Amino acid sequence: MPEATPSPRTVSVRLSTVLGAVALAALTIATVTFALLYSTAAGSLAERDARAADDRHVTQLATDYAVGASTIDYREVPAWLGRLKTGTTGQLAAKFDATAPQLEQILLPLQWTSTATPLSAAVVSESGGVYRVNAYLDVVSTSAQTPEGTRATVAYALTIDRAAGWQITEVGGLQNTLPAK
Template identity: 60%
Template structure:
């Protein structure tokens, strides 16, 4: 026994180590857990209902902006087209009315000036027709000693297709002649055809012959 005691005293390290091992509690697995390292690349995001609402509102506003822009451009284009069409109609009416006034202003002393007015603003083909009929017109105007002046009333575009305008011009014509030296007044309608594609040239004239009485 003495021998064993002496050995233990001589070797305290083994005994102390055993006591230490018995006294030391086993590590708790919960204590040994550590936080998982963050994933490489950054933070994780969580979308809230409020963020969804804001995103939806922005999307709706963007769509509304695009739609409004399209509708505005379309409406603007329609307005511009309507304004251009109205301006063209007005110009056609002015051309027709001015021509009708010139064609209705006649003095038998100067039929050449009247013929010039008849041909003004017309196509070459129509002017050639007036040249052909000029001698016949002189045979009517000179014996009747015809004079007339015209007051414009109005003009109206009846139709338009492909730049071809059909226009009526309305005038009040005051005339004197050998049959009615005191003068007479009548309303005359000119039916004209104008070509916008040919610098608004007049391609056809109808109606003014009704103003002239038969001999």
């Protein structure tokens, strides 16, 4: 008996099935792509929001510190010195302790008083969690020499370290303080 040659096999697939598979593949690729884009965008937004929250935090710390440091009453020097050390590192607080007697010798005879109102504060720079912040205040001061009082805009330049528990590591003034009109 002669051997029968196998007949070629054919597979038939409906066009609608092929189109459905292509549509499903396209939908899957689009979904994965949008999921990756969303994840990246969400991460960027979260990072931006965290950075903005940190900036608000350090500007508030700088403002609070500057107001406390600029609010002086010669009759309450220990309270003022306490405000100078609030939120600072031990090393900076020790510097204030070392200069306290000289500061008191200036404030008492002058009968110095001052009140401060915050104007603004801004982050100047940030590197590795160390923030440089400038805080600006309107300060009204009276003394034995100027009992009618004087008004000035005072600027503080502060360094605040996130890794040190958001403590102030440096305090200074800006060279360009503005006299009030």
